[in-house]
Amino acid sequence: MTQAEHTDTAAWSYHVDPAYYRELAAIAGEWSDAWPVADAELLAETQALLHREARLLDEARFNEWLELYTPTCLYWVPITPGGGDPEREVSHAFDDRRRLTDRVYWLRTGVAFCQIPQSRTRRLITNVEVIDEPAENRRRVRSNFHIQEFRAGQHKSYVGWYGHVLVREQQGWRIQLKQVNLIDSEHGHENLTLVF
Amino acid sequence: MSAFATNGSRRRWEDLVRVDRVHRSLYVDEEIFAAEMRLVFGHTWIYLAHESQLSEPNGFLTGHLGRRPILVTRDGEGRLHALFNRCTHRAATVCREESGRARSFQCPYHGWTFRNTGELVGVPWPDGYGPDFRREDFGLGRVPRVESYRGFVFGTLDEAAPSLTEHLGAARPLLDYWIDRAPDGDVRVRSAAHRMVYRGNWKLAYDNAGDGYHPAFSHRSLLKMAARLGETRDMAYFGRSPDQGPMYVQYLGNGHTFIDQRPNYAAAGDFWRNQRVQPGREGLERLIRDRHGADADRLLDLAVGSQINLNIFPNLLIIGNQVQVIEPLAVDRTQLTWHATAIGGVPDEVNVLRMRTQEDFPAFGEPDDQANFEEAQRGLSVPEMEWVLMNRGHGVPDRQKVDADGVVTGPVTDELHMRGYFQEWLRLMRLEDP
16 A cells, blocks of 8 residues: 555544544633634634535535545544543544545445434524634634434434534635534433434 | 233243244233333342442442342442432432442432441431331342452342352353453443433343344445445454354353354454454554554454353343443333443553444444334234244254253354243243242
């Protein structure tokens, strides 16, 4: 294998190393900090991205959704409230780019019986706050969500908050981290196979 | 009392569990469920906790024994107790936390206070009770027998049950194999847990845990996903004429069942090489190989599951690296908790990989099984279709062998595990028969 092939993070995962975990811990530890009030334009631009992500998920356009994420992204749904320590604890999802690609592929295999019929979802995203950090080339966003799911005759609702880290790439802002914090993450769940 | 036990005597239970099939009522009848909670969960050893979850003096955990709320404690001297989480005064639970440390528990309703050994130590305004009120009569109800086997804590309400070691029987050396994969047997059950609830009977999970027939079908999505990058890897062998391969299923006696996938592997490093890819796999493997050289294959294998399903009747499933606990919630509702485990005596990176390898089956494998359990529960609602078959391999010449200890072995897709454990179920359910 050549080094170039190894840089395709949909196929290889060399980068999720101890330094990656340390960086994640630093970010996850700062979600409760006080942030200055964002100006209206920054807020509107950030909300537009969250709304676009919500619409792609609710319309099950998972391939397009995947394109919102960076090559070294993490889609993280911790079990321990607040995040816990992913080096010592399991998560509902701890998806690097390859695992996230797997997840989308899995949903589209046509034989994931837990998604036949497929979940129908609509999500409301509110209480959006954003901090712009140009020196880091990033924006951090936190928001509340309420997802209503209908599948196989059952209505279920999921409530919690998102933490997004956005980074600016040539094509615009993309998602580096999405941390999904369910209020009941460590409790019993039925068929937890929707994408948050 | 179950309608079947009172009306029809012992022949009725036998009518429901035949040699090659069981009656649908075992999965849908609320009276049978209530009898199971009393007889199956009341008269055999039930897994309660792992000692690493209460390693400190005065640690506690809450849980259930069948449907009974219980409190498992370690007292100041290090002894384990299992107590009913039920105030002896007016029945409220005395502890409402999942876990923690406490020397005593004060009932939030009227303030009765119990030591973590169960003794009643205080009653507010005791002058209100007559001279015949004796505190020693009102300690928390106890699970009379609590024993630990190498960290696995079990309890039974049946004073006459055989010893825990005797009950584990042929499952014991297999549990030893699983524990001894960890250096010094140092298994740690405090790495968070996937708690999965499904709308189906608890036995659907137990049936499935010893079922080598379903993976090639129920897990097609996982197998396809794993093949996205070219190789299917783990579990693909279930799809390739599994009965002609080296895997086998066993009925171990006392309700315990077993699937062995280890014969698919030969050399050190094979578990690791065959593992589905996980986040960080390549980076951490490189790090471990650089630092540990010739020992790296052994270490990497420890990041991967044990390649056994060891099912200890009625509520403990040791599968991969997880400790799964079956908790019946109602006749048609069950919680299956997958406790992730870490181990001592290995570099941190091995446990990091171990976390990632314990996430993919709960995400991409088990949900498809549970969807099938739920659809089975839906199918079981048809009264005209009375039977659930467990006849695969039954009556086929030369397909099974029985060893001197009574352990039954057959090709991995056989349903001999169900035929076996339902005999133990039957034994327990008959305990109230005249």
